[in-house]
Amino acid sequence: MAESINLAVSTVIFALRPHPDTQHPVLWLPLVRRVRSPHKGLWALPGGPLGSTEDLAASARRNLHETTQLTPRYLEQLYAFGRPDRSDDRTVSIVYWALVHADVASAGVESDNVRWFLADELPKLAFDHSQIVEYALWRLRNKMEYSRIAAALLGETFTLSELREVHEVVLERTLDPANFRRQIESTGQVVATEQFRTGGRHRPARLYRHDHSIELADNGPLTGR
Amino acid sequence: MAESINLAVSTVIFALRPHPDTQHPVLWLPLVRRVRSPHKGLWALPGGPLGSTEDLAASARRNLHETTQLTPRYLEQLYAFGRPDRSDDRTVSIVYWALVHADVASAGVESDNVRWFLADELPKLAFDHSQIVEYALWRLRNKMEYSRIAAALLGETFTLSELREVHEVVLERTLDPANFRRQIESTGQVVATEQFRTGGRHRPARLYRHDHSIELADNGPLTGR
DNA sequence: TCAAAAGTGTTTGGTCTACACCCATGG
DNA sequence: CCATGGGTGTAGACCAAACACTTTTGA
Numbered sequence: 001m002a003e004s005i006n007l008a009v010s011t012v013i014f015a016l017r018p019h020p021d022t023q024h025p026v027l028w029l030p031l032v033r034r035v036r037s038p039h040k041g042l043w044a045l046p047g048g049p050l051g052s053t054e055d056l057a058a059s060a061r062r063n064l065h066e067t068t069q070l071t072p073r074y075l076e077q078l079y080a081f082g083r084p085d086r087s088d089d090r091t092v093s094i095v096y097w098a099l100v101h102a103d104v105a106s107a108g109v110e111s112d113n114v115r116w117f118l119a120d121e122l123p124k125l126a127f128d129h130s131q132i133v134e135y136a137l138w139r140l141r142n143k144m145e146y147s148r149i150a151a152a153l154l155g156e157t158f159t160l161s162e163l164r165e166v167h168e169v170v171l172e173r174t175l176d177p178a179n180f181r182r183q184i185e186s187t188g189q190v191v192a193t194e195q196f197r198t199g200g201r202h203r204p205a206r207l208y209r210h211d212h213s214i215e216l217a218d219n220g221p222l223t224g225r
Numbered sequence: 226m227a228e229s230i231n232l233a234v235s236t237v238i239f240a241l242r243p244h245p246d247t248q249h250p251v252l253w254l255p256l257v258r259r260v261r262s263p264h265k266g267l268w269a270l271p272g273g274p275l276g277s278t279e280d281l282a283a284s285a286r287r288n289l290h291e292t293t294q295l296t297p298r299y300l301e302q303l304y305a306f307g308r309p310d311r312s313d314d315r316t317v318s319i320v321y322w323a324l325v326h327a328d329v330a331s332a333g334v335e336s337d338n339v340r341w342f343l344a345d346e347l348p349k350l351a352f353d354h355s356q357i358v359e360y361a362l363w364r365l366r367n368k369m370e371y372s373r374i375a376a377a378l379l380g381e382t383f384t385l386s387e388l389r390e391v392h393e394v395v396l397e398r399t400l401d402p403a404n405f406r407r408q409i410e411s412t413g414q415v416v417a418t419e420q421f422r423t424g425g426r427h428r429p430a431r432l433y434r435h436d437h438s439i440e441l442a443d444n445g446p447l448t449g450r
Numbered sequence: 451t452c453a454a455a456a457g458t459g460t461t462t463g464g465t466c467t468a469c470a471c472c473c474a475t476g477g
Numbered sequence: 478c479c480a481t482g483g484g485t486g487t488a489g490a491c492c493a494a495a496c497a498c499t500t501t502t503g504a
Binding site for chain 2: 004005007050052053054055056077079080082083084090092094131132134135138221
Binding site for chain 4: 401403404407424425426427428
């Protein structure tokens with residue numbers, strides 16, 4: 001009986017890029033257009049069947065790279081979706097969520113069947129993928145509060161204002177700059193450099209980088225906790 | 226390629242029962258003895274292949290009932306384990322964890338191939354099941370702090386001391402009775418009854434019950450959040 | 451009347467928040 | 478020299494731990 005069940009791995013990929021109108025950074029995610037039934041023509045999460053000798057996370061990483069040419073800065077298992085009615089062909093999907101650093105260049109890999117969308121302006125998605133994205137957004141917002149995954153959305157160095165802006169976009173609320181600074185500094189997740197960002201009509205901001213001595217991603221229960 | 230991958234659902238089941246020596250309540254969990262290769266004779270988590278029209282949680286619930294004759298008071302997806310080397314036959318296991326209320330009577334369903342073990346005195350387990358149990362314990366302890374799953378380990382009514390004892394056993398540390406009382410009362414997850422537990426050489430303790438108007442288990446992302 | 455646990459009150463130390471304020475720069 | 482954001486200081490609100498204390502029972 002089990003031989004009729006398909007197993008797939010899909011990934012919700014988030015990146016921070018400017019809003020086309022406001023130029024303010026907002027969350028984007030890439031989708032692929034289905035070229036086969038069912039749900040042919042609808043947009044869906046990137047993913048596919050698990051390779052017979054492939055690890056789950058490796059499958060997610062591979063799909064992510066094939067879709068976006070990118071390597072995730074953060075990758076974590078989200079949930080296994082298995083309701084019998086979620087697809088016609090009885091597929092259980094193990095879903096990961098990822099953060100990538102998508103600059104303008106990497107946006108060039110878009111094609112007719114791969115496109116980046118604003119996270120809050122998604123089209124109708126295939127299967128239960130809309131619910132999956134909702135859940136991934138919920139997890140992202142929750143994790144943001146006690147983790148430093150915002151790091152994965154920025155470059156190697158950044159000002160505290162830039163880091164705060166990431167938090168504000170993800171959490172959808174403004175944060176007090178003074179308190180945010182203290183909060184970040186107290187965790188020690190970030191280290192000051194001797195460089196400064198100049199150019200604004202104001203005092204230059206010190207650049208920081210992440211403390212790479214601490215692991216970033218939660219790679220699941222098997223990698224020491 | 227995907228057709229060679231097996232999909233199984235397993236469950237880590239926790240219950241609170243007295244320690245055989247001290248009579249103090251401690252965590253127990255039931256295991257089943259493998260009757261087939263590989264790992265024949267070793268103890269393993271209850272589980273089995275997913276039914277072709279069965280929901281993941283339903284499969285966990287079914288296995289749990291077949292093993293212990295019990296119905297879970299709490300059931301939540303834990304993680305999907307899929308390392309290629311975790312079994313010889315390339316099985317991906319979607320693991321749930323559950324809390325049950327196991328009284329002495331239900332312990333009677335033990336047999337040669339089903340036995341309850343102290344959670345901190347487990348034998349060598351088949352496959353990667355030892356790591357899975359470790360992870361489930363970690364999740365239990367984490368969730369305890371901000372949830373009321375302790376409820377699922379107790380009967381319909383209980384004193385605050387009993388509830389505190391559950392927390393203390395799971396978290397492996399003592400808690401201040403006064404602060405614990407305030408903390409629990411402030412959440413409103415528990416409501417006072419007009420009954421009291423008498424019999425000790427001390428002032429009778431008021432019995433409480435859980436507020437059933439609030440959902441208990443986290444049934445995943447698809448059931449409203 | 452005493453031991454033991456139930457239950458209450460109070461102090462205290464830390465953390466979070468709001469906001470006033472100074473600093474350094476580009477224009 | 479002034480507008481702008483970088484960065485610091487600080488008072489009040491809030492919260493949780495510690496612990497002294499009172500209450501009520503069974504023996």
